[in-house]
Amino acid sequence: MTDTTWTDTSLDELRQEFGDLYEGRTCLVTGADGFMGSHLTDALVELGADVHAFVRATSSGALNNIGHLRNQLKVHFADLTDKTSIDYLVRELKDTARDKPYVFHLGAQAHVGESWHRPYETVMANTIGTLNLLQSIVDWGLELEKFDTAGTSEEYGNVRESVADQHDFDADGGLILHERSPINPKSIYATAKVAADFLTMNYHDAYGVPGVVTRMFNNYGPRQNPRYVTGTIITQALTRQEIELGQLDPLRDFCFCTDGVRGHLMVAAKGTPGDVYVYGQGENISMADWVALIIRVGEENGFWPAGREVVTTQARFRPGASEVMALRVGHEKLTRETGWMPKVSWEEGVLQTIRWYAEHKESWLGRVDWLPTGRPAVLDK
Secondary structure, eight states, X not given: OOSOSOOHHHHHHXXXXXXXXXXXXXEEEETTTSHHHHHHHHHHHHTTOEEEXXXXXXXXXXXXXXGGGGGGSEEEXXXXXXXXXXXXXXXXXXXXOSSOOEEEEOOSOOOHHHHHHSHHHXXXXXXXXXXXXXXXXXXXXXXXXXXXXXXXXXXXXXXXXXXXXXXXXXXXXXXXXXXXXXXXXXXXXXXXXXXXXXXXXXXXXHHOOOEEEEEEOSEEOTTOOTTSHXXXXXXXXXXXXXXXXXXXXXXXXXXXXXXXXXXXXXXXXXXXXXXXXXXXXXXXXXXHHHHXXXXXXXXXXXXXXXXXXXXXXXXXXXXXXXXXXXXOBOOHHHHHHHOOOOOOOHHHHHHHHHHHHHHOGGGTTTXXXXXXXXXXXXXXO
């Protein structure tokens, strides 16, 4: 396999962990050409699954992240917001699948900042798109092994004082978020994902769709849109001395993409239908310390010279009081039920991510949200 983030060692471990579960099994991945979707698709192909890649239909039909797999899977060009195109896909699966398919529903408008600029598209893709897919499965009577809806840590938002007693905190007062923690979405993106999660549970309760919800905390890695915070730090560091960011005090729990894929695979294989599962690194780090870590790793490995500077700019703050201040997962439930644990350290994951951006400049140079003058092009952190 080429153009993959999986190392020989991690692929061997992947086969040992999941080979017996997915070999020969029909798997549909929505958002298969996206960041996390493409890494999941890589893994399923490597495991010998019969992979159906749901890719948003465009006039070009270009495959940016799974082109190297084109002959190893079935590509379906469709649109989550177009029920007719989903009906065609679900009907084909019902007619051709010799088993109960797994559905990994990762297709979404997944950029928090962009959800303020494209609110209707965000709600249509994330909420109505999920509804369309679930309803088509019911309409066509497609029996599934599992339906995994990818949620987000952003659904938790900030702690509301009135329900603070329902949250979990460590001995130092640090917030730990579990499946049972109250949700308080602070962006259109997060609200749309909450709705998608609940729709998944609605269809489980009413129609027996074997739905599970996975909330992965702050994924990062190769192929991620450079407008997400890790990518915007790295791409700026690779090309200029000054790195512009928004607020530096929020805390995040960063989980490398291959560990995220393992979480999806584990929940789909062993999770209980009707349940929610959260997972991530289990640690959090301030944005100030995250950018410092990235700069240090890049310097030590010769990707840029010493002296990179970090500046904050109001234009990159989230609007109003919508910033989420602390995200950290407690993944005890998933670990207890399945044995899942993160394997990739922050330093290892950051190094892999820097290397990918350095070697694939043609993939991101025209997509960054900062300008050579140092002036940001859009609002985001």
